[in-house]
Every structure is written in structure tokens, then in C-alpha cells.
Amino acid sequence: MGFFPETIAAKLAGRTVAASLLVHMDFRETPRRFWFGFGDLEAGGYTWQGTGELIQVEGLESPIGTVAPKATFSLSGIDAGIVTLARQASDRVKDRRATVYIQFFDVTPDDASVQPWSLLDDPFAISSWLMDQMTYSAQGPSLRSISLTAESLWTNRRRPASGLLTDRDQNKRFPSDRGLEQVVDLISKTIRWPVY
Template identity: 25%
Template sequence: MTRSLDAAAVGAVTAGHAPYLFFIQLDFSQPLRVCSAGYDVDWNGATWMGIGALGSIEPIQEQASLEAIGVQLTLSGVPSEVIAITLAEQYQGKPCQIWFAPLRGDLQLATQPIRLFAGRMDTMNTEVGDTATITLSAESRMVTWDRPRTRRYNNEDQQSRYPGDRGFEYVAQMVEKSLIWGR
């Protein structure tokens, strides 16, 4: 997938010394938003907790074909109180996003961050000490491409998703209905 970069982004990344940040958002019931700065950063209407060196992000690959890709990242230095969220909740299948942001010389955002990855969390390993380390693997949404959809087009399925909707109320009667056309 090709990405279009504006002139500010191209100038920021091609400069002699280009400081940068990574933003990572893991969508639990309370989203975990961290960045690779040593201080908290306000961006996109939220405060991103600066945990310093994130740990590592394996190279993110892009495919031109319809193929599922994944990424593995390690977040180190996460405060233990934030870890309670990750240990208590079902996380598989929840959204995970990674952005790259070039910085100016005064360490402010040079341009809007560029989204490098958007997918769903798959497996997580958490090690807890004074601070915690999270090792997470995430997969792109293409993983579900071959998975069959289990949607039934009947009234019961419609009521389970949208209670009170009457759009499929008479579907069962229409199956055996004999229609005479053209009289």
C-alpha cells in the first residue's frame, strides 16, 4: 500500500537529524495510549503516556496482495497500575494501532503522525515487576478474510443484534409463499 506524504512530512524525515515518536493505542475498555517520548504528549484529543524507550517494534511489512500481515511489539516501562486493565480483560480481537510522527527541532510534531499499522490484538505476554513489560502480537484485519460469516437472515438473528427491528419479521412466511405473477 503506498502512502502519500505531504511536503512537511517529507522534509521532516529527510532532514539530517530527524527525531521521531511512535504512538501506540491498544483499545481495551479504557484505551491504553502510549508513546516513545519520555514525557506525556497531547495529540488527537488525548494524552499519550510517555514511557520513554518503548521496547521494540518488529519491522512492519506491507503487501500489495490480499495477504494477512502481523506485527509484534514490546512495550517496556508500563506502570503496574495500567497493567491491571490488560490482565483483567478479554483483549483478543480488539483494535491495535501504531503511528509514526517526525518531530521538529523543538521536539514538537512536525506533521500529522502517519499510521503504520491498524489491526487486532492476538496474543499478549505480560511480565510484572516495578514496571511491566508487555509483548503483544497483532494481526491485520485480513486474517478474517477466509473466515465464514455466521449471519442468518431471519427474524431471530436480527432481534439478537437489533432488538425491536421488524425488518425480517415476515421472512419465514415468504419461504413457502406461492405468488402468481402477471394476472
């Protein structure tokens, strides 16, 4: 069975198919789920809060070559609860997962047999990020916004899984460093202490 069988069947039948992004932000203690539409959406066994045009995502791209991209999630017109979350974000956001999904809908106009914006298939994860920093701004009681930067899962791929105490590993990290060049001579060496 391939991906998106309902979506493919609807498209092959000449129906109009639309898509929307869904974002799950796994904040510590208060995870949130958003979608780029209006009202609540029941999809994949969860309720996604509609944000309409109030949310923006920049930098959704696949890592290519040696570059680990960053994404920025911006949400404006938010309630005071999310601003409170942003103020206490340092321990609730850092290195927590943010996952972006795609959800397909059947939006065939003027068809009585299809409910408007009927779900096709389950949400499908298209990218995963590690949340980094959340900032907020408020201009009066009604103009509030937050911005959340997230790093690719590949951000720390150049960090050695377990750095070895060898001259070769040390020189890879710090060229011309001689701090560990004598380590090989210490293997199975007996050192007498104290020497009188």
C-alpha cells in the same frame, strides 16, 4: 494538498526532521496511547504517554501475497495498573483495534527560532491491527512486562462472508464431502409428512 506539507517544507528548507511511532491501543474501558519518546506528547488532539526505550514493536509489515502478518507489542518497566489490565485482558483485548501512527518532528539543532522537537503535521496512521492475546510477567515489584500479539486485518480474509449451503461451496471447504450434493433437488420440492 499532498501528505505531510509541513514535513516536506522543513526538509526542503534544510532542517533536520525526525520521526517517532505512536501506538493507540483501544482496550475496552481504558484505551491507552503511547509514543516512543520521553514525557507526555500532545499530538492530534490527544495526549500520548512516553515510554522511551521501554516499548518494542516487532512484525510491522504490510501483508504480501497470501500471508497475514502478526505484530507483537512489548512493554517493560510498566506500572501495576497495566499489569492488572493484562490479568483481565481476555475480555478487554480480543478483537479490539491497535493502530500505529507516525509523527514527524523538527529537531534542527542550535536554531533559536524552532522549539526542540516541534511537531510537523498531524499523526498519520500507517497500520491497523486486531489485538489477540496479552501476556504478562513480573519478577518482583519493579520488573514487570507485558506482551501483546495482534493480527492483521487480513487474518480472516479467507473465511467466506456468507457460506452458502451448496455442493460447490461445501467442496471448496471440504473436498470430496457429499453432504450437500442433494440440496439442488430440494428446491421447490413438496414433501408430504407424515406418510401413511
